[in-house]
Amino acid sequence: MSVPVLTRSTLNSGLWEGVIECCGGKAPAFEVCLGQRVLPGLSQTAIGHDSWTLTLPIPGECISEGVQTFVIREAGARVAIGHFSLIAGAPADGDLRGEVALLRAEIDMLKQAFRRQFEQRQV
Structure with missing residues (x-):
């Protein structure tokens, strides 16, 4: 079997x-x-x-x-x-899902800051 x-x-x-x-x-x-x-x-x-x-x-x-x-x-x-x-x-402090959500939020903040910086240099 x-x-x-x-x-x-x-x-x-x-x-x-x-x-x-x-x-x-x-x-x-x-x-x-x-x-x-x-x-x-x-x-x-x-x-x-x-x-x-x-x-x-x-x-x-x-x-x-x-x-x-x-x-x-x-x-x-x-x-x-x-x-x-x-x-x-x-949620547990070490919960992987929470960590991934936090990383996603931080990446979104970095993308916004990068775009603002890039737009300012274009002007």
Whole structure:
């Protein structure tokens, strides 16, 4: 059997849904983990010979301040097939998205200053 691949992942109204594809026809067992904890409630439905839909209602106690990363893997395996993250509350100081937004704002300021300087020299 080939390695399972997470091909689609959505999160809507607290319900995560993902599509796993792999060859072999026999449905492997999957699990979703948060840290070392395997989350209960994962359902698995065949949608084709080599595809399965996984559905997991996100438990309320898993939603908290900061970044929570959920890992999808074959049951008992340590290798991740895929993952999804929830970000809630105040952004962390080291959050990469915040750093990128700050860099973009600084680049915009530099572009404006450069254009003003260039326009003044043209006159």
